[in-house]
Amino acid sequence: MTSPNDTFIRAELVSFARDPGDGDSPEPGSLAHYPDGLLWLKGQHIHAAGRYADLSPSLPYGADVVDYRDKLIMPGFIDTHVHYVQLDIMASYGRQLLDWLNDYTFPEECRFANHAHAEALSNAFLDEMLRAGTTTAQVFGSSHPGSVNAFFSACQKRQLRMLAGKVLMDRNAPEGLLDGAAGIADSERLIEDWHGQGRLGYSVTPRFAPTSTQIQMDAAGALLRNDPSLWLQTHLAENSGELDWVAELFPGSQDYLAVYEAAGLVGPRSTFAHGIHLDHGMRKRLAERGANIAFCPSSNLFLGSGLFDREAAKETGMAFTYASDIGAGTDLSGFGTLKSAYQVGQLRGQPLTAWQGFYGLTHGNAKALSLEHHIGQLASSYEADFVVIDPQATSLLSRRIQHCTTLGERLFALMMLADDRAIYETWAGGQCQHRRDG
Ligand code: GUN
Ligand code: ZN
Numbered sequence: 001m002t003s004p005n006d007t008f009i010r011a012e013l014v015s016f017a018r019d020p021g022d023g024d025s026p027e028p029g030s031l032a033h034y035p036d037g038l039l040w041l042k043g044q045h046i047h048a049a050g051r052y053a054d055l056s057p058s059l060p061y062g063a064d065v066v067d068y069r070d071k072l073i074m075p076g077f078i079d080t081h082v083h084y085v086q087l088d089i090m091a092s093y094g095r096q097l098l099d100w101l102n103d104y105t106f107p108e109e110c111r112f113a114n115h116a117h118a119e120a121l122s123n124a125f126l127d128e129m130l131r132a133g134t135t136t137a138q139v140f141g142s143s144h145p146g147s148v149n150a151f152f153s154a155c156q157k158r159q160l161r162m163l164a165g166k167v168l169m170d171r172n173a174p175e176g177l178l179d180g181a182a183g184i185a186d187s188e189r190l191i192e193d194w195h196g197q198g199r200l201g202y203s204v205t206p207r208f209a210p211t212s213t214q215i216q217m218d219a220a221g222a223l224l225r226n227d228p229s230l231w232l233q234t235h236l237a238e239n240s241g242e243l244d245w246v247a248e249l250f251p252g253s254q255d256y257l258a259v260y261e262a263a264g265l266v267g268p269r270s271t272f273a274h275g276i277h278l279d280h281g282m283r284k285r286l287a288e289r290g291a292n293i294a295f296c297p298s299s300n301l302f303l304g305s306g307l308f309d310r311e312a313a314k315e316t317g318m319a320f321t322y323a324s325d326i327g328a329g330t331d332l333s334g335f336g337t338l339k340s341a342y343q344v345g346q347l348r349g350q351p352l353t354a355w356q357g358f359y360g361l362t363h364g365n366a367k368a369l370s371l372e373h374h375i376g377q378l379a380s381s382y383e384a385d386f387v388v389i390d391p392q393a394t395s396l397l398s399r400r401i402q403h404c405t406t407l408g409e410r411l412f413a414l415m416m417l418a419d420d421r422a423i424y425e426t427w428a429g430g431q432c433q434h435r436r437d438g
Helices: 052-058 084-089 097-113 115-131 145-157 182-194 214-226 240-249 256-262 280-289 297-302 310-316 334-347 354-368 395-402 407-417
Strands: 006-016 031-042 045-051 065-075 077-083 134-140 162-165 200-206 231-236 270-274 292-295 319-322 386-389 423-428 431-435
Touching: 006 045, 006 354, 031 052, 031 065, 045 052, 065 354, 077 084, 077 270, 077 292, 077 319, 077 334, 077 354, 084 097, 084 115, 084 134, 097 115, 097 145, 097 240, 115 134, 115 145, 115 423, 115 431, 134 200, 134 231, 134 423, 145 162, 145 182, 145 200, 162 231, 182 200, 182 214, 200 214, 214 256, 231 256, 240 256, 256 280, 280 310, 297 334, 310 319, 319 334, 319 354, 334 354, 334 407, 354 407, 395 407
Parallel strands: 006 065, 077 134, 134 162, 162 200, 200 231, 231 270, 270 292, 292 319
Antiparallel strands: 006 031, 031 045, 065 386, 386 423, 423 431
């Protein structure tokens, strides 16, 4: 049955049914690639995705098929760690983490006490995400609950699948950002108002151990115990100055991760940003609890934090995801994140294949966030969140692509050379939400 709700798009389709492995070619059964494919949408969902020749006999007579045969469609990109409130301080010069937080980040986040500012930045941020092809993200607000109300309202209007939370921070920050006991009560209210509403989910968000007291972290842990469907996002082991500070503040703790473990913050829905300075034992404990590390390569290069060790993660079975970490990250684009991940990998002797990169950015990130039954694939019954990529977007890209003979080569060229100009359209919830000018 077709209805006016149906949309048909003919294009090359690329999606991953599972992890393609580390080889030069994807493991059998992992890649779904239809060079001449058809994406059939019904309302907010994908009804079918497959070979045009197989699906076209089922199309209604005179169906209006959008012809994107010169374009490539992939699932919408997912960003597992990003601060919307830091959009306007991206590229603030020349500091490492703790100075950067004090000099640029905290003053900027103070501005989110103003609701009109939070609304304007929520919309500006979502415009930029969609321009970059990102359809889902796990997002930090500021410590003001209004920052999250503004953000979720903007997401709801666009029917986006998003996770977000209000930062919890009751010490070691400017007065205007400290929430005290109200932090947990405000989080509870936000959870009640937004968690599970449509496509929205709440992430409990203690900023990191140095800015929360033990009391606040324990209370955050209690929220998670009361409702296991909540997510948790924070930072872990990013920078050496931060490690020294945590050791000083928690002298009784075995290591940094143990601080979060003691508060009950480490579980299968927990994302810890960075995880650069971890030892084998911490990686193993994260793996055992099913938590994931958000690898934020452009941020790690920008703040000089260090080079994430993907191989050590794999050896211990610790899950990791790909993230921008705006505003320390320098690139909202998923392509840019993969390019930086490749460069970090090269400096560690761990080059990243395009298969691993694009699997990670889509299905891999969805799986680590427990969203793999909703998003991350072009397949029947998944939510219709996808990007239409124009491989001819720039003259340089077009020249390079002409020299490629395989899909692997083309994806790698996109990973290294593409940016938001290559995102021709971004669709979320079955609607085209961004179309490139021209
Ligand atoms: N650690 C604590 N807060 C932050 C933040 O806002 N950005 C980054 N990169 N690291 C942090
Ligand atoms: Zn961060």
